[in-house]
Amino acid sequence: MEARRDVFQAIADPTRRAILFLIAAQSMTPNAIAEEFHSSRQAVSKHIQILTECGLVKPEKRGREMYYHINASKMNEIDKWIQQFKNILETQFNQLDKVLLTLKKQKK
């Protein structure tokens, strides 16, 4: 059973969003990422761990170094959920349009 991390909570943190922006441009080693921040290496490493657990970033071993890169398909999932929610609301409201039309006719 894999640990279920909350993707949305992962991206709600400003440091983690900054990490995502950084490695979106190019994959980076944990040390290179940590150098971009004022926080400790341990703190940055914890953020990377959370991002990895929820599948937003992926580690890749190149020689002796570990590089982290963006998992684009997982990022797309977030947009897909939002799109689906929007679709649900659209359906509801279109149904309401029809109900309002009926109610208006009844009033006349």
Add this chain to the structure above:
Amino acid sequence: MTTNLLFDFTVDKAAKKVFITREFDADLSLVWDAFTKAEILDQWVAPKPWTSKTKYMDFKVGGKRFYAMVSPEGQERWAIQEYTSVTPKTNFKMYNAFADKDGNPELPGSEWDYTFSEQDGKTKVDITIYNESLARMEKMIEMGFTEGFKMSMNNLEKLLSSTR
């Protein structure tokens, strides 16, 4: 779609908020009723072929609505809403949570804020949804709302064209 009414939808992931604006071609009191009376809510909140049934609804501050979305197979998804603020025909706020069939809420839920305004015979509804966790949104979708969604869009088009 025959309608071309305003529909805005934006998500602020960092603030964990969703902003929705929708215009309806009806006067304010009718639209207010459609959002605050169980017998009208049950006619539109469930995306067809799902249906909505309200067990009880007491629309006042501290009052609650306990209702279910029912699938075509008869499967029930219960939710409970508590009204936290009511300014008649202007604004109301509620806390919405999924629940079991006995009405015990599954926390955390989400906060919904509805503002109504009328202009030129049309009514604009501004909705803000705050989720403690936006993952709950994911759950909302997992709870079966997407089943038959595409079908429901087609049903709706047919219904709309037949009533006009």
